[in-house]
Structures are given as structure tokens and as C-alpha cells.
Amino acid sequence: MSVAVDIHADRYLASIAGEPHVFHCHHYNCFLQKSITDQSALLDVKSLLTDAAAEVVYSELTHLNAQSDTAQVLFGQLGFGVLDASALTPQGGNATVKGSHYALGWLSKFGKSSAPVCFFNAGFIEAAARQKFGAAFKCVETACVANGAAACTYEVKPGGRPSLPASVGLGKLTDYAPRPAKATQTSVDESAIIQACGGLPLAGTAEGKIDAFGVALTRQYSNYYNLISYRFDQQMAAVAGEAATTAARMLLVEAGQVCAFHTFGGIMESAEWEGLIKPMIKTTEDWVYGMVSVVNALGWGRWSVAALEPGQRLELVVDGSYESNGYLAAFGSSTTPRCHLATGGTSGLMNLIYHANIMSRPALTPALYEKTFAEGRFFVAREVECRTMGAAACRFVAERL
Amino acid sequence: MSGEALVGNPAGLNAYLKTVSSEVLQHFQAKDLFYPRLAEQCSKAGDAAGAHLTRIFESNMRVQSAAVQRFFETLETAPQAHLISSFQTVVSVIRQRFSTEERAVFPLYLRSAKTLGAS
Numbered sequence: 039m040s041v042a043v044d045i046h047a048d049r050y051l052a053s054i055a056g057e058p059h060v061f062h063c064h065h066y067n068c069f070l071q072k073s074i075t076d077q078s079a080l081l082d083v084k085s086l087l088t089d090a091a092a093e094v095v096y097s098e099l100t101h102l103n104a105q106s107d108t109a110q111v112l113f114g115q116l117g118f119g120v121l122d123a124s125a126l127t128p129q130g131g132n133a134t135v136k137g138s139h140y141a142l143g144w145l146s147k148f149g150k151s152s153a154p155v156c157f158f159n160a161g162f163i164e165a166a167a168r169q170k171f172g173a174a175f176k177c178v179e180t181a182c183v184a185n186g187a188a189a190c191t192y193e194v195k196p197g198g199r200p201s202l203p204a205s206v207g208l209g210k211l212t213d214y215a216p217r218p219a220k221a222t223q224t225s226v227d228e229s230a231i232i233q234a235c236g237g238l239p240l241a242g243t244a245e246g247k248i249d250a251f252g253v254a255l256t257r258q259y260s261n262y263y264n265l266i267s268y269r270f271d272q273q274m275a276a277v278a279g280e281a282a283t284t285a286a287r288m289l290l291v292e293a294g295q296v297c298a299f300h301t302f303g304g305i306m307e308s309a310e311w312e313g314l315i316k317p318m319i320k321t322t323e324d325w326v327y328g329m330v331s332v333v334n335a336l337g338w339g340r341w342s343v344a345a346l347e348p349g350q351r352l353e354l355v356v357d358g359s360y361e362s363n364g365y366l367a368a369f370g371s372s373t374t375p376r377c378h379l380a381t382g383g384t385s386g387l388m389n390l391i392y393h394a395n396i397m398s399r400p401a402l403t404p405a406l407y408e409k410t411f412a413e414g415r416f417f418v419a420r421e422v423e424c425r426t427m428g429a430a431a432c433r434f435v436a437e438r439l
Numbered sequence: 440m441s442g443e444a445l446v447g448n449p450a451g452l453n454a455y456l457k458t459v460s461s462e463v464l465q466h467f468q469a470k471d472l473f474y475p476r477l478a479e480q481c482s483k484a485g486d487a488a489g490a491h492l493t494r495i496f497e498s499n500m501r502v503q504s505a506a507v508q509r510f511f512e513t514l515e516t517a518p519q520a521h522l523i524s525s526f527q528t529v530v531s532v533i534r535q536r537f538s539t540e541e542r543a544v545f546p547l548y549l550r551s552a553k554t555l556g557a558s
Contacts, residue, residue, distance in 0.1 A: 078490070079487060079491060079493075080488055083466065276486070278488045278489075278492060278548075280542050280546065281471075281489070281492045281496075281543040281546065281547050282488070282492055282546065283543075284496075284539055284542065284543035285492045285495040285543070288495065288496075288499050289495065292499075318536050322546070346452045347524075350521065350524055351524065411502050412502070412505065414509070415506070415509065416506065417512070418528065418532060420531070420535075421442060437524065437527075437528040437531075438521070438524070438525055438528060439503075439506045439507075439510070439525070439529060439532055
């Protein structure tokens with residue numbers, strides 16, 4: 039049994055029961071989470087991370103009219119591990135997750151944690167209990183593999199928020215303008231890559247894992263990223279003003295850059311890249327096009343190269359970015375750019391290709407990441423137009439510093 | 440920044456940048472020293488949040504400082520063709536940094552200085 043994924047090919051998005059999903063790997067998932075949990079002196083980070091998960095998962099399970107084991111199937115299919123919530127009753131109880139993506143990802147990136155880290159899982163289980171029993175619950179992870187436990191264990195109790203805010207679903211969608219001329223000036227066949235990626239086994243195995251492109255992938259909820267990122271920004275502003283919100287945005291862009299370094303880098307060093315994309319590549323610039331083509335299979339919206347000055351400058355146009363779709367629907371318009379992941383992704387992409395020389399297949403270690411920004415002339419990116427500020431599409435520029 | 444008037448003249452821009460290099464680098468070195476001191480001042484003032492946020496800024500700004508320093512240090516050797524685009528990026532980054540400091544960082548300094556002055 040699996041849950042159907044709807045592919046919105048015209049918008050480069052994917053959804054399940056109206057809830058958008060995007061592929062991201064453990065590097066981004068764990069780094070983004072750590073960027074938030076590092077601020078625990080200022081914020082209630084546990085609620086921030088768990089509540090958002092509960093909201094988006096509950097919305098999806100409700101729209102799916104989920105049956106008894108749907109949540110467990112979905113959890114594994116999305117790459118989060120193997121969930122056993124069979125012991126839950128209307129009075130609550132315990133659930134377990136084997137092979138938790140967040141716990142294992144955290145261990146591999148940061149080592150042993152001083153506390154449980156699977157906040158997303160707790161929100162997922164809370165949502166599953168709410169949907170199954172039609173009542174309010176709250177869920178806390180009581181033992182975590184990342185914290186040294188043998189298994190990730192969750193305690194579910196009646197209570198918590200009486201109801202959950204409705205998810206914005208696919209968000210505020212828009213019609214896409216024709217792609218810039220530069221977008222297709224390459225020997226890389228984007229449609230063939232998207233089609234090939236669609237044929238890859240990108241659903242969780244029996245162990246609830248999606249091991250592809252050399253990384254541990256998840257098909258995560260777009261609105262989970264959006265809610266935790268933008269609420270993080272909001273709550274930082276509320277507790278500590280302009281300094282805090284500025285710092286929050288720096289951290290969110292950094293998370294995008296880390297994502298690009300490890301995820302894009304992992305993809306460009308993977309067997310899938312070697313087999314599917316590398317045969318199409320004739321120039322260094324084609325590496326940019328190849329990666330943009332893969333991004334267009336991840337459900338992030340439509341990325342297009344608008345200008346590319348080899349080794350110097352990249353301009354990307356993103357139509358219907360999942361960040362802007364979600365922000366506009368959940369938070370309204372903005373006076374500042376909001377596509378932090380894509381901003382970090384743009385600089386990360388150029389740094390990998392023209393600065394860190396990904397073509398030589400370096401080991402993508404934290405040390406290499408540090409070195410990339412400590413030596414030579416690295417790339418910085420900014421979002422120069424954003425849909426949340428009224429633009430028709432989001433536009434990013436990466437330039438050498 | 441009057442160097443922007445020279446973006447059509449790489450040789451002139453190069454010569455101009457050499458004249459301001461020392462002053463710019465001193466400014467950034469002073470800023471690099473400012474951040475840890477600000478964090479310490481926030482801590483002394485009992486502003487744990489300010490100290491915490493200052494450390495986030497410090498790590499981000501230090502990477503920028505080093506990059507700006509490298510730009511000026513390589514004026515002699517960097518290809519002339521790339522000077523203009525690099526200069527424009529450096530200007531953009533410096534502007535954004537100054538704006539961030541004025542909006543977000545210096546108020547932390549003023550707040551903690553006021554607390555310490557009042558105590």
C-alpha cells in the first residue's frame with residue numbers, strides 16, 4: 039500500500055491530498071532545525087517545531103480520510119523511518135519510530151545530542167492521534183536515538199490545542215511566464231532529466247528510507263518548512279526585535295547554503311548524476327543547468343537560468359517557489375524577500391561549481407564548507423525580486439565577492 | 440563610495456582602491472574586534488539575548504570581513520577584467536552590512552551601554 043502523490047507538472051510541484059511536498063535531505067532538515075533549536079534561550083523551539091508538523095500532517099490525513107494504518111504507511115513512504123503507532127488508544131499511549139530520519143541525520147551531522155531531536159515525528163504522531171480518535175492530543179519524544187536511546191519513543195496524552203489552524207495547502211499559486219531564453223541554451227535536456235527522476239524509486243523502503251543521490255532524502259511537507267521558518271522569524275522579532283529577526287534571516291539563508299552544498303553536491307557526485315545527467319554535459323556551465331534540471335524534479339517550483347556569466351555571475355528566476363506560495367497564503371505580502379532557501383541555494387550552486395570544483399568530486403565535509411568561505415573569492419547571493427513583495431516571480435543573483 | 444564613478448575605468452578604479460585600501464581594511468579590522476567586545480558588553484549588562492545575537496552576527500560578519508580583505512589584498516594580482524564586477528559585489532555586500540549594523544547591531548550596543556551607564 040502507498041499513498042498517491044499528485045504531480046503538478048505544469049507548476050513543478052507535487053502534493054498529497056492537497057498538501058505540497060518537496061524533496062530535501064538530512065543535511066538541510068537537521069541544519070535548519072539546529073538553527074532554530076540553537077535559539078532555545080529565546081524561544082519555545084519545541085512547540086515551534088512540533089506544532090507546525092502537527093498542523094500540516096493533520097490537514098493531510100484529514101483530507102486523505104486516513105484509515106487505521108495510513109499514517110504509518112505515509113510516514114515511511116516520505117522517508118522519515120518506521121512508525122509504530124498501533125498501541126495508541128483514545129487515552130493516548132506510546133508510539134515508536136525505528137530508523138528515524140531526524141535522529142540518524144542528527145547523529146551523522148552533529149554527533150550525540152543532549153536532548154531528543156525528533157520534533158517533526160512528535161508532531162506527526164500527534165496529528166495521527168488527533169485524526170484517528172477525533173480529539174485533541176499532545177505528543178512528546180521521551181527517548182531518542184540521537185540522545186543515546188535504543189529507540190525513539192513518544193508519549194501521547196489527551197490535551198493540547200483544542201483545534202489546529204488549517205493548512206494553506208498549495209498556497210497562493212500563479213501562472214508562469216515563458217521561461218527566459220537563456221534557460222534552454224544548453225545541451226542538458228531538462229525534460230528528460232525530470233522524466234528520469236520521476237522513474238527513480240523515490241518512495242521510502244520498508245525501513246522508511248529514501249536513499250538516493252548519495253543522501254538520505256525525505257519528501258517533506260513544504261508548509262512545514264514554511265511554518266517553522268517564518269514563525270521562527272516572527273517569534274524572534276517578537277522577543278528581541280530587529281536584531282533577532284535579522285539574525286534569523288541570516289540563519290535561514292545559511293541553512294539554504296548548507297543544503298545546496300551537501301544536497302546539490304551529493305547529487306552531483308552521485309551514481310544517478312553519473313548515469314543520467316553527466317552524459318549530457320559538455321561545458322562547465324552545463325553543470326549549472328544539470329543541477330537546475332534536477333531541482334525542477336524536486337517540487338520546489340520552476341527554476342530557470344536567466345543569465346550566466348561563466349565563473350562570475352548567475353541569475354535565476356524561480357516561478358512558484360514553494361516558499362513564496364506558502365508565505366503569501368499564510369502570512370500575506372512582505373516588505374522583505376522571503377525565499378531564504380532559494381537564496382542560499384543560488385550561492386551554494388555557484389560555489390560548488392566555480393569555487394569548490396565539484397567536478398573533481400571533493401569530499402563534502404564540514405571542513406570543505408568552511409574552506410569554501412574562508413579562501414579565495416566565493417559567491418554571495420541575494421533575492422532581488424520576490425513574489426511576496428509583489429513581483430511576478432522570484433529572482434536571485436549570485437556574484438563573486 | 441566615490442569608486443563607483445570609476446566603474447567604466449578599471450585602471451582608474453584599481454588606482455583609487457589602492458588609495459583607500461588601508462582605511463577600509465582598518466575599518467573592518469576594528470569591526471572584527473567590535474563584535475566580541477559587544478557580546479561581552481551585552482553579557483555584562485545582563486542582556487543574554489543581545490550577547491547571543493551578537494555572536495550570530497559576529498560569525499557572519501567575520502566571513503565577510505575576510506572576503507573584503509582578500510579583495511583589497513589581491514588588487515595587484517587579480518585579473519583586471521574581473522575587477523569591476525568584483526568591486527560592485529563588494530560594494531553591495533558592504534552596503535548591506537552597514538545597513539544591517541545600523542538597523543540591528545548598533546541598537547544592541549546602545550541598549551547595553553545605556554544599561555551599564557545607568558547601573
